[in-house]
Amino acid sequence: MASVRDIARVSVRPSTNFHRRIKWMEGRTRNVARTRTGSISSCLVSNEKQKSAPTVSTDKLPLSTKTKEIIEREKRVLVGTYDRAPVLFVRGEGCKLYDVDGREYIDMAAGIAVNSLGHGDADWLKAVVEQANTLAHISNVYYSEAQVALAEHLVDSSFADRVFFANSGTEANEAAIKFSRKFQRYSRVSEEPLATEFISFSNSFHGRTMGALALTSKENYRLPFEPVMPGVTFIEYGNIEAAKKAIVPGKTAAVFVEPIQGEGGIHSATKEFLHTLRASCNDAGTLLVFDEVQCGLGRTGYLWAHKAYDVVPDMMTLAKPLAGGLPIGVVLTTKRVAAAISPGDHGSTFAGSPLVCHAALTVLKKIQEPSFLAGVTKKGLYLKELLSHKLSSNPHMKEVRGLGLIVGVELDVAASPLVDACRDEGLVVLTAGKGNVVRLVPPLIISEKELEQAAEIILRCLPSLDLAMA
Numbered sequence: 001m002a003s004v005r006d007i008a009r010v011s012v013r014p015s016t017n018f019h020r021r022i023k024w025m026e027g028r029t030r031n032v033a034r035t036r037t038g039s040i041s042s043c044l045v046s047n048e049k050q051k052s053a054p055t056v057s058t059d060k061l062p063l064s065t066k067t068k069e070i071i072e073r074e075k076r077v078l079v080g081t082y083d084r085a086p087v088l089f090v091r092g093e094g095c096k097l098y099d100v101d102g103r104e105y106i107d108m109a110a111g112i113a114v115n116s117l118g119h120g121d122a123d124w125l126k127a128v129v130e131q132a133n134t135l136a137h138i139s140n141v142y143y144s145e146a147q148v149a150l151a152e153h154l155v156d157s158s159f160a161d162r163v164f165f166a167n168s169g170t171e172a173n174e175a176a177i178k179f180s181r182k183f184q185r186y187s188r189v190s191e192e193p194l195a196t197e198f199i200s201f202s203n204s205f206h207g208r209t210m211g212a213l214a215l216t217s218k219e220n221y222r223l224p225f226e227p228v229m230p231g232v233t234f235i236e237y238g239n240i241e242a243a244k245k246a247i248v249p250g251k252t253a254a255v256f257v258e259p260i261q262g263e264g265g266i267h268s269a270t271k272e273f274l275h276t277l278r279a280s281c282n283d284a285g286t287l288l289v290f291d292e293v294q295c296g297l298g299r300t301g302y303l304w305a306h307k308a309y310d311v312v313p314d315m316m317t318l319a320k321p322l323a324g325g326l327p328i329g330v331v332l333t334t335k336r337v338a339a340a341i342s343p344g345d346h347g348s349t350f351a352g353s354p355l356v357c358h359a360a361l362t363v364l365k366k367i368q369e370p371s372f373l374a375g376v377t378k379k380g381l382y383l384k385e386l387l388s389h390k391l392s393s394n395p396h397m398k399e400v401r402g403l404g405l406i407v408g409v410e411l412d413v414a415a416s417p418l419v420d421a422c423r424d425e426g427l428v429v430l431t432a433g434k435g436n437v438v439r440l441v442p443p444l445i446i447s448e449k450e451l452e453q454a455a456e457i458i459l460r461c462l463p464s465l466d467l468a469m470a
């Protein structure tokens with residue numbers, strides 16, 4: 001059976017059907033601080049000689065006094081959990097970011113797939129100000145109209161009957177873990193063994209708290225904190241036979257899977273794989289949980305990523321893009337699962353605040369418009385075609401893959417030198433997988449012109465991969 005990945009993937013080969021000339025917007029100027037002897041200009045040119053033999057400087061952009069100051073202040077007061085890029089962003093507009101020195105960057109990271117409507121969306125800003133002027137927080141001791149309105153819209157727009165609000169993706173997955181265990185206890189016939197274990201997959205990422213971390217496959221994330229939650233079995237992503245054998249009645253409480261893996265390297269499931277998980281879970285009395293924290297809410301060109309596969313889960317977790325930059329996490333669940341949950345079983349002080357929910361409702365309504373989603377699909381196909389056309393001749397290129405605007409460029413070497421070089425030239429991108437994948441998850445509002453500019457910068461920075469190996 002053909003997979004969504006097979007259908008959506010553009011193979012890495014030269015394209016012959018377009019010759020778009022790339023150039024910066026008329027009147028757009030670059031800050032003089034970016035210009036330096038021997039460096040690549042961040043202006044995009046169409047000169048064939050320059051395109052065929054790009055050069056890249058080994059020099060790094062000098063840090064400004066203000067950036068150095070913030071870096072030093074941060075070291076004195078924050079726990080060192082982040083290996084930050086040496087840049088201080090102070091402003092965003094649409095799909096552009098601006099650092100403290102006024103340099104402009106194309107944002108192809110979107111705050112790790114969070115800023116779905118870009119920076120400073122007028123409708124989002126209006127919703128935030130409107131609610132902040134009225135009521136920002138009351139806790140979950142009381143009723144909230146904004147919370148109910150968002151939940152109603154989520155239910156109307158999905159498979160779900162009930163909604164639970166959290167503050168992040170890892171919190172949403174923690175809640176889904178607890179709900180799975182409680183459901184198995186609630187639905188068990190007294191003589192049956194109690195199913196308490198979980199299945200997750202290779203290349204998975206579900207969060208950094210102790211339960212979600214236990215479902216995350218990367219050992220370097222888990223080992224420093226073991227023992228984490230016991231009872232998790234990892235099997236190969238996409239391995240149908242292994243999945244069938246691993247899902248056991250009276251043992252497996254739930255299966256957690258990302259329809260498209262983001263952090264793991266932009267790997268897409270096949271329809272057959274997800275359908276097999278659904279059937280096996282049904283047979284075993286096991287819950288199927290889709291983690292759409294990164295791939296959900298329009299990023300694939302579908303409102304929910306699993307809609308491309310025609311498979312319905314028992315629960316689905318959401319977070320990153322829903323509130324347009326404000327912290328939110330969501331568990332969508334069927335009535336059958338929700339019936340197992342009682343008052344006091346789980347909760348959160350901040351989750352589902354009026355401020356966040358009102359902003360999230362605005363984001364959801366904009367993204368679910370058919371024309372908006374169609375635009376994401378079109379731009380995603382165009383981005384993969386651009387990358388395939390421009391990068392195919394580079395020996396480090398292995399594959400361009402993804403669906404909609406969650407795209408990965410797999411290399412045969414570490415991607416970090418390319419990511420760093422792109423940032424120096426005005427493009428923000430991420431790594432993924434084992435560090436050998438360039439992850440592109442721009443705001444969903446990005447234009448084709450900005451995608452062209454981004455692809456050209458990546459092309460011009462490819463020599464950084466060889467320089468790093470020299």
